[in-house]
Amino acid sequence: MFKSARNIAIAILLAFSAVNIHAQMKSGKDHITFEKIDRVQIGTGSPLVIVVKATIEQGWHTYGLTPVVGPDGLGPEPMTIVAGPDSLLVPGKNAKIVKGASIHRDEVWGADVEEVAGFVEIKIPLTVAASLQQGMHSSVITVGFQMCDGQMCLAPEYVDLPIEIVINNVRR
Numbered sequence: 001m002f003k004s005a006r007n008i009a010i011a012i013l014l015a016f017s018a019v020n021i022h023a024q025m026k027s028g029k030d031h032i033t034f035e036k037i038d039r040v041q042i043g044t045g046s047p048l049v050i051v052v053k054a055t056i057e058q059g060w061h062t063y064g065l066t067p068v069v070g071p072d073g074l075g076p077e078p079m080t081i082v083a084g085p086d087s088l089l090v091p092g093k094n095a096k097i098v099k100g101a102s103i104h105r106d107e108v109w110g111a112d113v114e115e116v117a118g119f120v121e122i123k124i125p126l127t128v129a130a131s132l133q134q135g136m137h138s139s140v141i142t143v144g145f146q147m148c149d150g151q152m153c154l155a156p157e158y159v160d161l162p163i164e165i166v167i168n169n170v171r172r
Contacts, residue, residue: 028147028154031060037141037161043169045130047092050083052122052141052161056100062145064101064114065122071110077156079116080144083126088139088165092125132167139163 035053042048056062068075079097083089100120106113124141141163146156 026154028062028145028157029159031057031147032062032145032159034143034159034161037163039164039166041166041168042128044128044132044167046128048089048126048128050124050126050141050163052081052120052124052143054100054120054122054143056117056120056147058118060147060149061115061117062147064097064116065095066114068109068111068113075109075111076106076113076148077146077153080142081122081124082142082144083124084140084142086129088129088132088137090127090129092127095122095124097122128165128167134167134169137165137167139165 033055037050037052040048040050063076063078065079065081067078081095083091097114097116098121100118101114101116103112103114105111106115122143139162141161142158143161144156144158147154
């Protein structure tokens, strides 16, 4: 009887362990590494271009900034970039991937898609808010992405990249 109860207990523990391992989803963050953004010294109201750099693990990719919709009305999850808070950084237009992007036909989506892989650089145009006081300010660039390999895509994720901005002169 003791052996039977022990075997049942072991089976239950193994079943719970398997469920727990399966429940832990892989993270796209395990396949991409972002570089720290350097401190910026600038005057208020000045235009600014932040360059986000990342390395995507071989065999993995994400999609570009431009949404794509295939003939069935569906498409891949595009990369998103948000800077903030608005009281510190005013978003510009046309963030652009300058390294790591290529366009190709994706039969899954039935459309030409921008795929981002390898070493990546993204230029993000911004303006420093004119209302800022001289001194140090903390901001963040949030990058949203969905990592995929040749067989699956992981859930979309977001990474916050902190930026220190030093206002060295105030326009009047």
